[in-house]
Amino acid sequence: MTSFVITGAERSDGTRADVRVDGGVIVEVGSLRAKAGERVIDADGLLLLPGFVDLHTHLRQPGGEGAETVLTGSRAAAAGGFTTVHAMPNTTPTADGPGVVEQVAALGEEAGYVDVRPIGAVSKGREGTELAELVAMARSRARVRIFSDDGSCVADPLLMRRALEYARIVDGVIAQHAEEPRLTVGAQLHDGAVAADLGLTGWPAVAEEAIIARDALLAESTGSRLHVCHVSTAGSVEVLRWAKRRGIRITAEVTPHHLWLTDECARGYDARYKVNPPLRTAEDVTALRAALADATIDAVATDHAPHPAEAKRSEWSAAAMGMVGLETAVLVVQAAMVETGLLGWSEVERAMSSRPAEIGGLVDAARPIAEGRTADLVLIDPAARRTLTTADLAGRSTNSPYLGQELPGRIVATFFRGSPTVLGGRLREPDEIGTAW
Known part of the structure; x- marks a missing residue:
């Protein structure tokens, strides 16, 4: 050095x-x-500023190296000003035990660009039926503190309650992909005027809002910490405000693309704009920006979701869901929040560095620039x-x-x-x- x-x-x-x-x-x-x-x-x-901390990154390795690796994703993170990223477990095999999370952590250390913190799956294989090895992952060399089946909702309330209880034992947090799967079968785009015009199956906002409300009550009953991934609707913001007023230990993140883009972008059937949860309306964007500004939403997270070109060069219904976002995250936040007067840079620091570090249990990274x-x-x-x-x-x-x-x-x-x-x-x-x- x-x-x-x-x-x-x-x-x-x-x-x-x-x-x-x-x-x-x-x-x-x-x-x-x-x-x-x-x-x-x-x-x-x-x-x-302190280096940014991303609570929601898909590095794809192991199993998805055609789209991204820990090395290439780490390079993308550094290019965007990130120094810590949390790697989601929807890999092949799933990061549902000590072996895979330790492999991901070791690959991040070898790459050397950022601190790669693996997220462990909530259920084995992310299948939503049997609890994964939460305690073993927390006590492994990877020191996992966030658990998620992201890409899939933990839909079974009994399994979700048990996960919250185990997470509390290890001072961890369950990060929920809030989507009631029975309400989104075949869904392609936000359930609104644009989807109707394009002839695409609608994705109702209530599918997200209902799971957040349910899980907030489960977190309250267990005394556990709940984190809500990629909040996308105005209704979800109201549920979060209600839960926080009740003193429930709940935090939430919003993506840059949900702060900037709307379902109107999909009118050309460009699959770059196909994402889960879907882009919503201008009214939802306004509500999300206000919620980030008043800290109802705690953090900005990228949901960086790389795909090979062929996965996006297809008709809308067959295209993969997701967008890359590490390199552009703070740029979009500057456009959506700073240049609109909704946030100052100290609040950007909170939303992209200190607060996500706190949620992830990273004590040093949560501190300001100081000796x-x-x-x-x-x-x-x-x-x-x-x-x-x-x-x-x-x-x-x-x-x-x-x-x-x-x-x-x-x-x-x-x-x-x-x-x-x-x-x-x-x-x-x-x-x-x-x-x-």
Whole structure:
């Protein structure tokens, strides 16, 4: 590790401070002078934030390496300013026991771009019938603290209650994909005017809202922590507000695409806009933005879902669901929340760094930029603007809904444990990570 000083950067609260990093740790914050031979990064005009933490990333490995690997997904994360990602368990085989979660964690450590935290499945094979090895995964070397069957709902209330009880034992959290499956059979797009015009089977909002309400009551009865994945409807926001008023231990995330895009995007049958849960209406987007602004929704999570090109180049009904989003997350949040005046950068820091770190049990990552903190940092140029191309995507797949769109902001540098993974806007190669620079 090389000692270096970041000078002149603006922090999320609007103040300026220099930051000295040595040995992967922030050792000084204030008005600093560089020491002899010390590297200096002039960050005048740039914004310095703690590295982002994603609660919802699909890295596909093992089993889905044609779409993404832990290495390529980690590169995409670093390119987007992330220093920690939580890897969802819908892999082949499923991450439902110590063996697979330890494999994913080891692959993340080998890649070296970000801290890869595996999420364990709630049920064996994500089949929703038999509880997975929650305690064993929590006590494994991977130290799993989040459990989810994401991609599928834990629809059985008895299984969900038992999962909540076991999660409480290990101080973990159950992250629910809220979708009543009997209400979404054959569903293709939000149940509204656009789906009707296109002749697509509607996906009712109540399928999400009913599961959130049910699980909130189960969490209340068990005293356990519940996290709601990718909230997408105005009704879900109201259920969350009700649950939080009751003192239920519930948190929630929203994706950048649900803050920015609507079901109107689907009118051209472009399968890049096919996602689960589906894009909703403009009224839902407005409600989600307000809920993030008032912290009813706790965090932004990408639901980065890479697919090979052929999985999206088909008719709408046959196309895979999902979008890549790691590289563009903060750019979309800047457009949807900062430039609209709904959030300041300190609230972005809360929603994309400290709060998701708290939910995931990452004590150090939840701390602000201060002496003694691990140097997981991101430098952003908020004044930059560019039209997104595939060259801006660092992962293996390119199924981004933002290609060809102008987005604000640019990741200038990402530092993981004091080592630059992105520097000067350039993603560093694996043999450069952790070396002197």
